[in-house]
Amino acid sequence: MNTADVAAEVKCLRRLIGMRCSNVYDLSPKTYVFKLMNSSGVTESGESEKVLLLMESGVRLHTTAYVRDKSNTPSGFTLKLRKHIRTRRLEDVRQLGYDRIVLFQFGLGTNAHYVILELYAQGNILLTDSEFTVLTLLRSHRLVSDNLLMSGMMIKGLQSCQGIDILLKFAEFFERTTTAKLQETLTSFKEPENIEPVNDDENNMSDKAQKEKQGTHKGGKSSDLSKNASHGSRAKQVTLKNLIGEALGYGPALSEHMILDAGQIPNMKISKNNRLDDNAMQVLVHAVAKFEDWLQDVISGDKVPGGYILMQNKNLEKDRSPSESGSACQIYDEFCPILLNQFKTREHMKFDTFDAALDEFYSKIESQSASWSVSTSEGMLTTGLFLVYGL
Known part of the structure; x- marks a missing residue:
């Protein structure tokens, strides 16, 4: 997710402000679901409004209408989240500065707790108190300067995390270009620089090319390789x-x-x-x-931004022409909150909200992965039966 994706999704999620965290579940070591409820909001069936908020460290953030299998035994990180934010009201959702970091505030004043989701690199999920003291985090970082783990310490006091305090102050400002x-x-x-050193493999290839030049091979290709080797560089x-x-x-x-x-x-x-x-x-x-x-x-x-899912067309049968009906299947390839110029010629689906587009995109990807896994397992089982019983 890029800056525009995070900004659009945060805008969609601000509708959840006022709901209470009913429970927290872990789907995988990096994926967590927050069950939010609104006692004042009643659905058509007469039940309280429920929303499932899915977070995957470093990858995605969206609500989901699809039910997923939860872990039978909650992890220690999940238990820590339940202890501090369960029954707490969601008071704020915002993007920190214009980085790919999202802050969720549960509770007010000294009783407030923050869940901070990082959506860049390998990502992370942090739980802090009202003074941004880290109570627990998904992935620990060892600080080289003082050889300490970043947990149980104040973010504001750590040199490597001072950016959060600064971003909180300037999160409401937008600096135009x-x-x-x-x-x-x-x-x-x-x-x-005009030159860039080549790696060892390229040097080995260059040495080989020089030997070939001295031997039987005297073609242009060997000469070119030797010429590049003599410089030991390439342009950038x-x-x-x-x-x-x-x-x-x-x-x-x-x-x-x-x-x-x-x-x-x-x-x-x-x-x-x-x-x-x-x-x-x-x-x-x-x-x-x-x-x-x-x-x-x-x-x-x-305005709540809409969303787009871009398709990747692949022919189901190589012998059939793409123009024939049913010869191509729709495969989700990309998502975006604004239809980018480089994607306007591609087939796409439009959604009322970017949050709905994200849920549809990832749910379809998960469904396809599960289907492929089942098909692969069945194929391996069938092959094994043929080998064992000679069927």
């Missing part, structure tokens, strides 16, 4: 997509969307001798501002 910032990004970037260049993605922090997919909106080529090589002119720069600034208008409306506005 200015023309000056974008110009500085494209003009004052540090151009990489920076693309417009990578440069914008790293500078603005939106990632490659969103950067490509904005660049295409500006009519530019995402993989265009950027160097001191090849830069955007003033007109192209202004168009790119307008494209970035257009996306940030949408993002600011998601964060601060009242």
